[in-house]
Amino acid sequence: MTRPTLIGVCLALAASCCAAQVPDSGELPDGERAGLPDPRTGWHFHLDPPAPPRKVVPRLPSAGDGEQAALARFRQLQKEVEERRALAVIQPTEPNVRRYMELEAKVVHNASRFADVAQRIAWSHPELDPATQGRPVNATALEVFEQARIRERNAVLAQVAREHVLMFFFRGDCGYCHAMAPVLRAFCDRHGMRLVPISVDGGALAGFPQARSDNGAVRALKVQQVPALFLAQPFSGRIEPVGFGVLSEAQLGERIVALFEGRDGKGTPPPVYWGDQR
Known part of the structure; x- marks a missing residue:
């Protein structure tokens, strides 16, 4: 027998042995069921090792779980x-x-x-207590609060008086203007503020014998109702409305302080400058 023929016989015997050992029933061998490679594939195929089983890590409850449950x-x-x-x-x-x-x-x-x-x-936390924020509700604390506000307001009004004047527009036949005149005079005397009375119709008003006649200010400031009061800064020409109608001294002080402290702030009406005819 020649050498090639001998090799062929050996291969045939090896194949018949493998066929005798592997069942033909269609069921997988025990090795494959256990995750091992099928011996029928022989040595011609490269198989990756089986993946290790995944470990399931139990999820621990967190603080957020209780909050979500409560919500x-x-x-x-x-x-x-x-x-x-x-x-x-x-x-x-x-x-x-x-x-x-x-x-x-x-x-x-x-x-x-x-x-x-x-x-x-x-x-126990005063920053969270509404009673300690803003205007107090206790009678004793309220009195202290009001006295402190009066001192602060008077200091601001004294500062305003150094650089500003009040322009008072009136008519001689206006009863409200006559009622406003003594209040405005007392306020200006108390805080040392200069007052410039301006007659819209040329009429007179008791307590203001040196009142000026309108020289175009009514049109420039669009004064349509009297009594009208404006806060003016002469060196800059800036003029801002304080209010219309009869006002008390407390209202005058609060409004002037609010104008001065909130100047150029959000929500503050834009000022009118003298000579602006828009």
Whole structure:
């Protein structure tokens, strides 16, 4: 027998042995079922090793889970209250109304507990206490607050008086202008502010014998109602309206201070400059 023939016989015997060892029933060998390569593939194929099994790490509960659950409960409670109220209104039977009132009582109880906790927090955290912010409600504290505001307002008015004048537009036949005149005179004397009275119709006003006649200011400032009061800064020509109609001394002071402190701020009306005819 030649050498090639001998090699062929060996290969044939090896194939018959493999065929005898591997069942033909269509079932996978035990090795493949266990994740091992099929021996029928032989040594001609490269197989990757089987992937290790994935480890499932249990998820630990977090603080956010409790918050989400609470929010979900709140939304559910809102829905339940609305549904029970609607049912009680549409069908006001005793059981329906009673169920709604029972749920409402629970809600009111929780709200009362919330108010109690919020109050205790406010007592220990003054930055969260409304009673310590802005205008106080206690009578004693309110008196101290008002005195401090008066001192601050007088200081600002003294500063305003150094650079500003008040322009007072009136008519001789206007009863409101006659009522406003003594109030305005007392205010200017108290705070040392210069007053420039301007007669719109050429008439006179008691207490203002040196009143000026209109020289175009009425048109420039668009004065359509008297008494009218404007705050003017002579060296800059800036003029801002203070108010129209009869005002008290307290109102005059508050408005002038607000104009001065809020100058060029948001929401402040744009000033009019003398000579601006737009």
